[in-house]
Amino acid sequence: METKYILNFIKNTAIILVLLLPILLFLFSTGEFQSIASAANKQILEKNNSIYGVAFRNNTIEYKLQMLSKVNPKIITLGSSRVLQFSKEMFKKDFYNLGNSMSSINEGFEISDYIINQNPDIVFFGVDFWWFNENWIIPRPLETKEALLNNIEKPYSIDISNIMETIKWIFSGKITLSDIYNQFNSGSSNIGLQGIYGDGFRSDGQHFSSRTIAGKIPSHDIKFITTTDEVNIGTRYNFSKGINAKHYENFLMLVKKISLSGTKVIIFFPPFAPEINTALINSNKIKFIEILKNKFIKDNLSFYDFTNSKKISSSSCEFIDGIHPGIVTNARLLLKISQNDDKVHKYLDYEYVKNIVNNNQGLSYLPNNEISSLPEVDYLDIGCQK
Amino acid sequence: MLFNSYIFLFLFLPITLIGFHFIGRYTKANIAIAWLVGASLFFYGWWNPAYLILLLFSIIFNFSVGVFLSRNSKGNLAHKAILLFGIITNLSVLGYFKYANFFIDNLNSLAQTNILLNEIILPLGISFFTFQQITYLVDAYYQETKEYSFLYYCLFVTFFPQLIAGPIVHHKEMMPQFLKDTIYKLQTKNIAIGLTIFIIGLCKKVIIADGISVYSTPVFNAAEAGILLTFFEAWTGAIAYTFQLYFDFSAYSDMAIGVGLMFGIVLPLNFNSPYKARNITDFWRRWHITLSKLIRNYLWDPLSLTLTRFAITRGYGNLRIFILTIIFPILFSFFWIGLWHGAGWNFILFGFLHGFYIVIYHIWIKFKLNFLDFQLINNSKLSKSLGWLITFICVVFAWILFRANNLDSAINLYRGMLGLNGYVLPESYLIILNKFLGFGNFLEANGFKFGVSGFFGGITQIGLFFIVGFIAFIMPNTYQFMSNSLPKKLSKELDEVKINFKPLNWRPTYLFSLLLAAIFAFTVLSISKNSEFLYFQF
Numbered sequence: 001m002e003t004k005y006i007l008n009f010i011k012n013t014a015i016i017l018v019l020l021l022p023i024l025l026f027l028f029s030t031g032e033f034q035s036i037a038s039a040a041n042k043q044i045l046e047k048n049n050s051i052y053g054v055a056f057r058n059n060t061i062e063y064k065l066q067m068l069s070k071v072n073p074k075i076i077t078l079g080s081s082r083v084l085q086f087s088k089e090m091f092k093k094d095f096y097n098l099g100n101s102m103s104s105i106n107e108g109f110e111i112s113d114y115i116i117n118q119n120p121d122i123v124f125f126g127v128d129f130w131w132f133n134e135n136w137i138i139p140r141p142l143e144t145k146e147a148l149l150n151n152i153e154k155p156y157s158i159d160i161s162n163i164m165e166t167i168k169w170i171f172s173g174k175i176t177l178s179d180i181y182n183q184f185n186s187g188s189s190n191i192g193l194q195g196i197y198g199d200g201f202r203s204d205g206q207h208f209s210s211r212t213i214a215g216k217i218p219s220h221d222i223k224f225i226t227t228t229d230e231v232n233i234g235t236r237y238n239f240s241k242g243i244n245a246k247h248y249e250n251f252l253m254l255v256k257k258i259s260l261s262g263t264k265v266i267i268f269f270p271p272f273a274p275e276i277n278t279a280l281i282n283s284n285k286i287k288f289i290e291i292l293k294n295k296f297i298k299d300n301l302s303f304y305d306f307t308n309s310k311k312i313s314s315s316s317c318e319f320i321d322g323i324h325p326g327i328v329t330n331a332r333l334l335l336k337i338s339q340n341d342d343k344v345h346k347y348l349d350y351e352y353v354k355n356i357v358n359n360n361q362g363l364s365y366l367p368n369n370e371i372s373s374l375p376e377v378d379y380l381d382i383g384c385q386k
Numbered sequence: 387m388l389f390n391s392y393i394f395l396f397l398f399l400p401i402t403l404i405g406f407h408f409i410g411r412y413t414k415a416n417i418a419i420a421w422l423v424g425a426s427l428f429f430y431g432w433w434n435p436a437y438l439i440l441l442l443f444s445i446i447f448n449f450s451v452g453v454f455l456s457r458n459s460k461g462n463l464a465h466k467a468i469l470l471f472g473i474i475t476n477l478s479v480l481g482y483f484k485y486a487n488f489f490i491d492n493l494n495s496l497a498q499t500n501i502l503l504n505e506i507i508l509p510l511g512i513s514f515f516t517f518q519q520i521t522y523l524v525d526a527y528y529q530e531t532k533e534y535s536f537l538y539y540c541l542f543v544t545f546f547p548q549l550i551a552g553p554i555v556h557h558k559e560m561m562p563q564f565l566k567d568t569i570y571k572l573q574t575k576n577i578a579i580g581l582t583i584f585i586i587g588l589c590k591k592v593i594i595a596d597g598i599s600v601y602s603t604p605v606f607n608a609a610e611a612g613i614l615l616t617f618f619e620a621w622t623g624a625i626a627y628t629f630q631l632y633f634d635f636s637a638y639s640d641m642a643i644g645v646g647l648m649f650g651i652v653l654p655l656n657f658n659s660p661y662k663a664r665n666i667t668d669f670w671r672r673w674h675i676t677l678s679k680l681i682r683n684y685l686w687d688p689l690s691l692t693l694t695r696f697a698i699t700r701g702y703g704n705l706r707i708f709i710l711t712i713i714f715p716i717l718f719s720f721f722w723i724g725l726w727h728g729a730g731w732n733f734i735l736f737g738f739l740h741g742f743y744i745v746i747y748h749i750w751i752k753f754k755l756n757f758l759d760f761q762l763i764n765n766s767k768l769s770k771s772l773g774w775l776i777t778f779i780c781v782v783f784a785w786i787l788f789r790a791n792n793l794d795s796a797i798n799l800y801r802g803m804l805g806l807n808g809y810v811l812p813e814s815y816l817i818i819l820n821k822f823l824g825f826g827n828f829l830e831a832n833g834f835k836f837g838v839s840g841f842f843g844g845i846t847q848i849g850l851f852f853i854v855g856f857i858a859f860i861m862p863n864t865y866q867f868m869s870n871s872l873p874k875k876l877s878k879e880l881d882e883v884k885i886n887f888k889p890l891n892w893r894p895t896y897l898f899s900l901l902l903a904a905i906f907a908f909t910v911l912s913i914s915k916n917s918e919f920l921y922f923q924f
Binding site: 001002003004005006008009010011012013015016017020024135157158159160161163233234235236 | 574575577578581593597813816817835836837894895896898899900902903904906907908909910911912913
């Protein structure tokens with residue numbers, strides 16, 4: 001009886017492994033488990049439009065710092081996910097978008113040495129006003145800086161939840177059998193399970209959400225409802241205790257630290273969608289941006305305030321959601337800055353940026369067939385003509 | 387080499403097992419033993435071949451001393467001196483590799499000196515094979531060992547399933563097994579049971595222990611980096627580590643016993659659902675059983691006996707007898723248990739804390755005897771549940787000292803657990819809690835914050851803790867599942883052997899083989915970056 005048990009065990013194990021093999025091969029072929037170092041090398045070699053987007057982990061900071069060191073840029077955008085829509089084509093010199101690697105001032109300090117090591121000429125620093133909120137609990141990196149970067153050379157390991165999740169996605173139709181077939185048949189220059197669908201970071205750090213803008217995945221902020229609710233009741237917008245002096249002081253130190261080696265730091269408040277700007281005004285939370293602006297002025301810190309996107313002739317259709325401006329809005333913003341700043345004007349590919357504004361009004365992304373052949377639709381359901 | 391590595395699973399174990407049974411069947415037992423010793427040394431040397439010399443030196447030295455002790459009648463001075471010499475030599479080697487840096491660091495800070503010592507790499511399993519051999523010397527001194535060949539002695543020390551992280555085995559329980567003819571013949575029953583126990587252990591390690599570590603490690607790293615942890619973050623880290631260590635050590639114990647059985651060798655039970663313990667002494671009867679037994683038999687009992695005799699002859703009163711014969715031996719024994727686990731003040735404090743718990747428990751027992759009519763004590767269900775809860779919380783608190791890399795990070799975590807760094811819940815919970823009579827606002831008005839809750843993953847994480855808690859607190863353990871088929875030697879060590887629900891009892895049926903295959907396949911695919919077992923560091 002025991003002999004049969006052992007033989008059955010061996011036979012069943014073999015059957016299960018054979019059944020799971022295609023899923024495993026599919027996952028590995030997407031590059032989902034590639035080390036960050038190897039993914040970064042691949043993206044650099046692919047030059048333009050390879051997208052890196054992993055589905056099973058959040059490794060944005062490690063990945064972006066690795067890419068930063070590979071690109072060695074002269075121009076950097078720094079900030080939260082709100083500065084993600086700047087691309088290298090906008091500038092005449094090497095550019096890297098560090099958006100999404102800083103969601104608080106202390107995270108800015110964590111990565112500041114890496115920025116300084118690159119000795120960039122210009123850093124566009126997008127500031128979120130809730131970083132200074134006394135009420136808001138500051139996010140912190142999950143690991144210390146050293147721990148984050150220790151494993152950059154190591155491939156990720158697959159675990160049971162990854163397999164189960166993939167099986168779930170196949171049954172729910174998020175991953176179709178034709179996706180799997182195409183991956184085996186023709187492969188992709190993109191990396192990661194999200195990457196193969198054109199969702200993730202390009203080699204210049206710009207982020208793409210190809211499936212959302214094509215309406216294949218529903219936006220989380222249809223009609224800006226989610227963000228409007230957040231403005232009204234969300235903690236980070238609730239300034240009942242005002243602005244934290246320590247955070248403000250740290251911010252000044254951070255700007256000074258980056259500027260010390262001759263880097264020009266251009267501070268700006270990224271735009272909100274008009275509906276959200278109105279919600280900020282109606283709830284009187286806009287006043288905290290005013291308080292910050294006054295503090296900046298008092299401390300001789302120059303800045304640009306694009307909170308009200310209408311001032312740069314942007315519209316709701318040029319937003320990814322309530323707080324994330326699209327690339328056309330950001331092109332408008334760059335043109336505005338370049339009018340006042342000779343250095344920016346010198347570094348900016350003015351004609352290209354102007355063309356973005358002239359030819360793509362009402363879009364949040366620029367059409368790019370290499371990344372996705374699917375056109376942008378009115379994914380926020382606000383009546384945009386795309 | 388790790389049990390949870392592909393090289394072990396698909397090369398080392400099958401080759402060693404097939405080789406052992408093949409040689410055992412067609413040649414002499416001695417050759418099969420030599421094969422197993424060779425394989426065990428290879429297993430150990432895989433990590434760092436240089437330390438094989440240390441292991442071999444330790445084996446040769448202790449075997450020679452042991453033979454001398456067992457050949458000469460006990461009691462004379464030379465005999466005692468040789469035993470002392472053997473023990474001191476073992477402890478000196480252990481002291482050098484494990485405690486020298488700790489000692490020098492403390493000396494430097496106390497005496498303001500600047501003595502430098504190069505970083506000493508701790509040889510794997512040194513505490514285990516040193517203690518195992520010290521007990522052998524003591525047993526030899528008391529003539530409790532028979533003399534076997536050097537080859538058999540080598541296997542007693544190096545048998546790879548228990549070499550690195552226990553269980554700590556006794557000469558007298560291992561040697562007779564090596565002499566049995568049956569172990570050299572392939573016994574499918576042993577293979578089937580051993581394989582099942584091994585795979586359950588592998589699954590516990592790879593899926594559960596390594597899975598939970600992603601919640602505990604960042605919290606302890608953050609505590610070490612000086613980041614202030616809030617209440618829920620600190621408890622997340624503490625609870626996660628409590629379960630991680632449980633499943634890690636339980637996994638290793640299962641795997642060691644499982645592999646042992648495949649070779650026909652029954653290793654002693656080392657882990658018996660410790661988080662089901664209803665008091666702290668019960669916990670130590672279930673956690674690292676072989677270490678507890680060793681300390682009890684070779685340290686606590688002799689010390690307590692000597693002190694009791696001393697106290698009685700001096701005519702001490704009850705309190706002084708209690709202090710001298712209970713409190714002192716307990717604290718002294720637990721000081722050594724703490725130090726055994728690592729060279730650091732946090733380990734020493736860990737030992738003392740557990741010693742303190744046990745002292746309190748003894749006082750409680752005395753109190754209970756005097757107040758039997760106290761209602762809470764009479765309500766056995768309530769008192770048992772309370773006892774379990776208090777024990778578990780005490781254990782969680784002590785594991786902080788065990789895991790933290792230094793006292794500062796332990797204090798940082800304790801501050802968080804006591805709520806001294808505030809209470810933060812995920813932002814989205816404010817809306818949800820407000821649906822219950824505005825409970826969210828009530829909490830906010832009473833010092834809670836809602837925002838980015840850092841390391842606290844909210845309800846998903848709590849759900850995960852409930853699942854692993856259910857496995858640890860409620861479900862029968864591996865040996866209870868296997869109770870109908872276990873070798874008697876093992877099953878008699880369990881206190882609640884049988885489980886009532888028959889379908890859960892393991893039998894070599896097709897269904898169980900399918901289940902085992904599924905567990906194995908998913909586990910093998912989930913093996914990550916060869917994460918070490920936590921007890922390897924001791």
